[in-house]
Amino acid sequence: MGNVIALDGILGLGELKAPAEIPAAASGCSSSACGSSDGPGDMPPEVWEKVKNHPCYSEEAHHYFARMHVAVAPACNIQCNYCNRKYDCSNESRPGVVSEKLTPEQAVKKVLAVAQEIPQLSVIGIAGPGDSLAAAGKNTFATFEGLQKLAPDLKLCLSTNGLALPDHVNRIKDYNIDHVTITINMVDPEVGQHIYPWIFHKHKRWTGLDAAKILHERQMEGLEMLTSAGILVKINSVMIPGINDEHLLEVNKAVKARGAFLHNIMPLISDPAHGTHFGLTGQRGPTAQELKVVQDQCEGGAKLMRHCRQCRADAVGLLGEDRGDEFTTDRIEAMEISTDDTVRRQYREHIESERAGRHAAKEAAKAEVAETVPSDVAPILIAVATKGGERINEHFGHAKEFQIYEVGLQGAKFVGHRRVDTYCEGGSGDEDALGTVLAAIADCTAVFVAKIGGCPSTSLKEAGIEPVDRFAFEYIEESALTYFKDYAERLRQGAVTDRKGHDAVLRPAEALRA
């Protein structure tokens, strides 16, 4: 049990009080009727069982559970204009990048090492750094085979561009892989030819429209095969302004019609220093509000995912953190490895027991806002400094990212995250870093923190963003709703103005491993 207690410390669970008393029945609104951002009421029970501990498939789970990518698949079968396979930098965070390629045997050992130190670990994914199913998927399936034998409690999943997918659906079923991600950026080859310069298929390199047409057909075929086999499919789309931004609505409709479970629209990461085609030609990524507009327009279609961190193909830990550096090959070689899963199981039972209370408390807070706030008050955005556990438990100056919640009459909903440079390095404030924080959360009304210093607090106020530390260590959603109720009252009195028209800057996490 020692490990479980230590873990509570990490997540900020142990030091905190239980949620305020929970009304027996939240007035007039059950979770199934109100469509909370993602909970057991929104999906069939068998689907909830599959996703509830998967940080990438469930927004709620991403506050509690960790994932790990093992980089065993370096080969790829297509070229994308946003990817440069030659680039490999330990300070960069984006899909397709790793520091160390692993053999399947090394990967299995690394998973067991991480699992015994991070009991939140629930999912092992293979996301490249190339394509998990290229080169016949040899390393990918060899790794899954080893994991199935030695750590059967961990969920297995993979990501693919879909080109080779139809050839491998049977093996995916054989290894009980119940989550697959396909990157689909277009459903029209006219659009696709501007994203994919070539593909390798049936022993031939295809280019232009032909390449995009084959890729599209294979993606749709693979998606249909997976969903009819009962496998949950997440679609990743990279939003590329001027190329596929408006087209993503069509993508959303097409994948929904074929049974995709989630649609994750991610901003293009583009920088000339990455050496990608888009980076070198000056293709820009979307702003925060441009991304949100497209995500909001797709909201009625396939269920949307907004908590993606576009992590590296060798990322380790909770989403938003990367503990890969702690697990180098040298260190793993020297470790005593065990296959005991007791601590992981205890952690999962602990989370399971907290869940029902959490759902009820959120509904109660939502119902109170719905009753007291006038219907013409527009939703606001709130930035939150958190280390996980759905709590406001991070110091402003230590935050590497802020989670963004949209709060309004419909409740509090996680809508994204913004990466920033850590403001506080070695005890003193860095004014340049503060500038990046202000730019990253410029569309937010308030920022919730566990603690904040005097200087950044003043700068935030001058920028029109209210620093709020009175909810320190409380739950995020309930605090956001309480704040919104108060905000609506202040708005009525003319004490505050809304932040309509402000936009913010999205940036990759170059500082994550610095």
Next chain:
Amino acid sequence: MAYKIKAAECTVCGACEAECPNIAISMKKGTYVIDPAKCTECAGQFDSPQCAAVCPADCCVPA
């Protein structure tokens, strides 16, 4: 004739090894090399040398 891999540009992804119909490509001292005795440039087997067609770094070239 045979193909070769320009080691300085190779990303060591192994895509070529998986496609070679002649098992002519193998890992030697941290990089992939083509055995010229086994390489046929895929003549009579495919339209073009498979290693060159799949290589993301375009570093499989005539020797």
